[in-house]
Amino acid sequence: xxxxxxxxxxxxxxxxxxxxxxxxxSHAGRRxxxxxxxxxxxxxxxxxxxxxxxxxxxxxGGRVLDCGCGGGGMPxxxxxxxxxxxxxDPQDRFSQAGVTLAxxxxxxxxxxxxxxxxxxxxxxxxxxxxLSHSVIExxxxxxxxxxxxxxxxxxGGRFYLSTAPYLxxxxxxxxxxLVPVPVYLFLGRPLAFRTFRWLAxxxxxxxxxxxxxxxxxxxxxxxxxxxxxxxxxxxxxxLRGLIADAGLxxxxxxxxxxxxxxxxxxxxxxxxRDSRLTQDIVLGNVExx
Numbered sequence: 001x002x003x004x005x006x007x008x009x010x011x012x013x014x015x016x017x018x019x020x021x022x023x024x025x026s027h028a029g030r031r032x033x034x035x036x037x038x039x040x041x042x043x044x045x046x047x048x049x050x051x052x053x054x055x056x057x058x059x060x061g062g063r064v065l066d067c068g069c070g071g072g073g074m075p076x077x078x079x080x081x082x083x084x085x086x087x088x089d090p091q092d093r094f095s096q097a098g099v100t101l102a103x104x105x106x107x108x109x110x111x112x113x114x115x116x117x118x119x120x121x122x123x124x125x126x127x128x129x130x131l132s133h134s135v136i137e138x139x140x141x142x143x144x145x146x147x148x149x150x151x152x153x154x155x156g157g158r159f160y161l162s163t164a165p166y167l168x169x170x171x172x173x174x175x176x177x178l179v180p181v182p183v184y185l186f187l188g189r190p191l192a193f194r195t196f197r198w199l200a201x202x203x204x205x206x207x208x209x210x211x212x213x214x215x216x217x218x219x220x221x222x223x224x225x226x227x228x229x230x231x232x233x234x235x236x237x238x239l240r241g242l243i244a245d246a247g248l249x250x251x252x253x254x255x256x257x258x259x260x261x262x263x264x265x266x267x268x269x270x271x272x273r274d275s276r277l278t279q280d281i282v283l284g285n286v287e288x289x
Contacts, residue, residue, distance in 0.1 A: 019047045032213050035071045039097035042073030049133065049160070050077065056252040056289045058158050062128030067117050067149055068135030072098015072110075079110040082129070088113045088120070118144045122152045131160045136239075137171065142232040146246035159248055161288045165280040166233045169258060173230050175200070175216055176208040185281070189233070197226050235280050243288070250288050258284040 024044050031041035053060060060081040069075050069087030072094035079085040079102075087094060087110065094112040102110050115121055117132075118141055130149045139145040149159055164171030172184050175196050184192035199206050200216035211217045219226040243250060257273050261282045264272070272278045 019051060020044070024048075035093055035097040036100060039071030039073035039076075039094070039101055042071065043077050043101065044073075046074040046077040049074070049131075049162075050081070052254065052287055053160060053289070058129070058160070058252075058289055060129060063126060064129045064131070065120075065122070065127040065149075065152060066131050066133070067120070067145075068132060068138075069094060069098065069112070072112055073101065074131070074133060075110050075112070076101050076105065076107055078131075079107050083109065085110045086113060086122075086127075087111070088115050088117060090114065090116050118148055120148045120152050124151050125154045126152045127157060128154055129158050129160070133160070133162050134164075136161065136163050137166065137173070137232050137234050138229055140231050143242050143245060146242055146248065150246045150248055158289055161243075162285060163234050163239070164285050165235055165283050166230060167235075167280045168283050170284040171234060175214055178206055178208050189228075189230075193228050200226070236283070236286070237276060239286075252289040254287045255279070255283055256285040256287070257282050 024041070024047070027037070027041040027044050031038040050060065060078060062083050064075075064078050064082045064085040066075045066078065066085065066087040069089050070093050072087050072089075075085040075087035076098060087098060089112075092114050098110070098112055102108070113121070117135070117139060130153050132145075132149060136142050136145060153159060166172055166189070167185065169176070169182065172182075172189070172192075174184060174192060177183070183195065187195065196207075196216055197220070200214065201220040204211065204214075204217050204220075207214060207217065209217075211221070216226055240250070255273050257269060261269050261272055272282045
C-alpha cells in the first residue's frame with residue numbers, strides 16, 4: 001500500500017483513500033508557500049495516518065477531534081470517513097486554509113474552533129476518536145493536554161498520538177547543516193538553537209534547507225527574533241508516564257527509526273530502537289494508539 005497511487009474510489013460506504021507517495025512529495029515541495037498549500041499537503045499526507053489507524057484496527061467514524069489541526073487539512077480528509085470532525089488550534093490558521101478547502105471540496109461535516117488544547121470547550125465523553133499529530137512537543141503543559149484529550153473521549157474511544165523525541169534529528173526541529181553533524185547533542189539545545197539563529201542571519205549558505213523552507217532564515221530576513229517553540233522536550237520514558245497518568249493505555253505502537261539506522265543490520269537497528277540508552281536519539285517518529 002505505501003507505493004500505491006492515491007485515488008478516491010467511490011463506494012457504497014464512502015471514499016477509500018490510498019497512499020500516493022509521489023503526490024504527497026509533490027505537495028510537500030510547495031507546502032511552505034502559504035497556509036493553504038500546507039493544509040493541502042496535510043490533506044494528502046493524512047492518507048498515511050488513516051492507513052496506520054486501519055492497520056491498528058481503529059475505525060474512523062462517529063465524532064472526531066483533531067486536537068491541534070494547524071491549517072486544517074487533516075480534518076478534511078478525516079471528514080470523508082467520519083460523521084463529524086472538529087479541528088482546534090490556538091491560532092486562527094484554518095480560516096484561510098481549511099475553511100477554503102472545505103468549501104472547494106463541498107465538505108460540510110467539519111468545523112474549526114480557535115481554542116487551547118489544555119482547556120477544551122467540549123463536554124466530557126464527546127468524541128469517539130481524538131488525534132494529536134505532531135502537537136504535544138509544542139504544548140506548554142503536556143500532562144494537562146493529555147488529560148484534556150482523555151476527558152473529552154468517550155468510554156471505549158481511541159486516542160492517536162504522534163511525535164518525535166527532541167534528541168532525534170526530526171524531533172529537534174532545527175535546520176540541517178550541509179555537513180550532517182548533530183550539533184544539538186554536543187552543544188545542548190539552548191546553545192544549538194542560538195547557533196542556528198546566528199547562522200541563519202550571517203551564514204545561511206551553511207544550512208541545507210532552501211530559504212523558503214527554513215523558518216530560521218525567513219525570520220532573519222524579516223528582522224524577527226526566532227523563538228524556540230519546542231515547549232515539551234519529548235523523551236520516551238517520560239511520554240509513557242504522562243500517557244499512563246492521563247488514564248490512557250497504549251494498545252498499538254509503531255516506532256520509526258531514522259534513515260541511517262534503518263540501513264544497519266536489522267538486529268542492531270532493533271536494539272537501538274528499543275534500548276532506553278539510544279531510542280530518544282534514533283526515533284524519527286512515534287505513533288501510538
